[in-house]
Amino acid sequence: TQLLEQSPQFLSIQEGENLTVYCNSSSVFSSLQWYRQEPGEGPVLLVTVVTGGEVKKLKRLTFQFGDARKDSSLHITAAQPGDTGLYLCAGGSNYQLIWGAGTKLIIKP
Amino acid sequence: DSGVTQTPKHLITATGQRVTLRCSPRSGDLSVYWYQQSLDQGLQFLIQYYNGEERAKGNILERFSAQQFPDLHSELNLSSLELGDSALYFCASSVGEPNEKLFFGSGTQLSVL
Numbered sequence: 001t002q003l004l005e006q007s008p009q010f011l012s013i014q015e016g017e018n019l020t021v022y023c024n025s026s027s028v029f030s031s032l033q034w035y036r037q038e039p040g041e042g043p044v045l046l047v048t049v050v051t052g053g054e055v056k057k058l059k060r061l062t063f064q065f066g067d068a069r070k071d072s073s074l075h076i077t078a079a080q081p082g083d084t085g086l087y088l089c090a091g092g093s094n095y096q097l098i099w100g101a102g103t104k105l106i107i108k109p
Numbered sequence: 110d111s112g113v114t115q116t117p118k119h120l121i122t123a124t125g126q127r128v129t130l131r132c133s134p135r136s137g138d139l140s141v142y143w144y145q146q147s148l149d150q151g152l153q154f155l156i157q158y159y160n161g162e163e164r165a166k167g168n169i170l171e172r173f174s175a176q177q178f179p180d181l182h183s184e185l186n187l188s189s190l191e192l193g194d195s196a197l198y199f200c201a202s203s204v205g206e207p208n209e210k211l212f213f214g215s216g217t218q219l220s221v222l
Contacts, residue, residue, distance in 0.1 A: 033210070042111065042199050042213025043152070088152060095206050096165055101151035 002027040004091050006100035014108050016078055021087055021103040024071045029091035029098070032065050032072045037086040037102075079107045112136065115200050115214035123222055127188040130217045134181055134202030140164070141183040142203075142211065143175055147196040158183055159205070190221045 007022045023032065031050045035043035047056050049065035049072065056063045060083075062075040076083055084107050089100040112135035122128055134141050143155040154167035158177035169175075172190075177183045187194060197218055201211040 035211075040215070042113075042201070042216055043211075044111070044213070045210050048210065096157075097154070097211070099152045099154065 002091070002093055002098045004089055004098050004100035006087075006089060006103050008103060009101065010104045010106075012106040012108065013079060015080055018075070018077050019079055019105070020073055020075045021105070022071065022073050023089035023091075023100050025091060025098075026070065027091070027093065027098075028069050029093050030069070031092035032069070033090045033092070033097070034063055034072070034074055035088045035090065037088060038084075043086075043088055076105075079105075081107045081109050083107050111212040111214060113200060113202050113212050113214035115198075115217050117217060118215065119218045119220075121220045121222065122190060124190055124192060126190050126221075127186065128190065128219065130185040130187070130198055130200075130219075132183045132185070132200030132202075132214060134183070134200075135212050138202035138204055138212070139181065140203045140205060141177055141181070142201040143169075143183070143185050144199040144201065145196050146199060146216075152199070155185070187219070192221050195219055195221045 004025045033048045034046045037043040047063045052067045052069045054065045060077045064073050086102045088102045090097045114133040116131045139160045142157045145153045155169040157165040161177050175185045197216045199216045201213045203209045
């Protein structure tokens, strides 16, 4: 059974701080997607990484896919209250998506 | 706005009842996915349809069923409801396979009392 483990499960920090959340597996994925979900809404795709070692930037957010395509990280620089939400990673494998349980992030003003 | 429409937004019902959740995918998307999200279990994949045919099944209970119609809208039927079925139910769509970008609706909040 393929699993994606996200850590930490919960993170509460002050505005302006930096943070990194992780998505790890023992399985290889063909792609890795990151979504953000706000309360009362469905998840929204932030980025897809497909190549081992790939780094993508979305403003203050930096996403990295591990060299072996088994793990990924999301780094936020100078976090803002608008970054608050549930961050979900999903790995693509055999025409299905395997979902992590999510990291709940709260940025306090 | 993702372009995926789910109705109703909220649903309150009693144990033992049956409900139907409806989803209209984005224009042009052939795949529809149903997910269940509860506070303690994250996002759980239920079932996927592609152009009217069942493509993949996840942890969907036998009391639950779904279908995708010729116009590509989908319905999720939940029967013999139990308290533990209370959750957010999301529909998502994509052009084709799930490795592609998924567009999620706003969900249906089901409360079983």
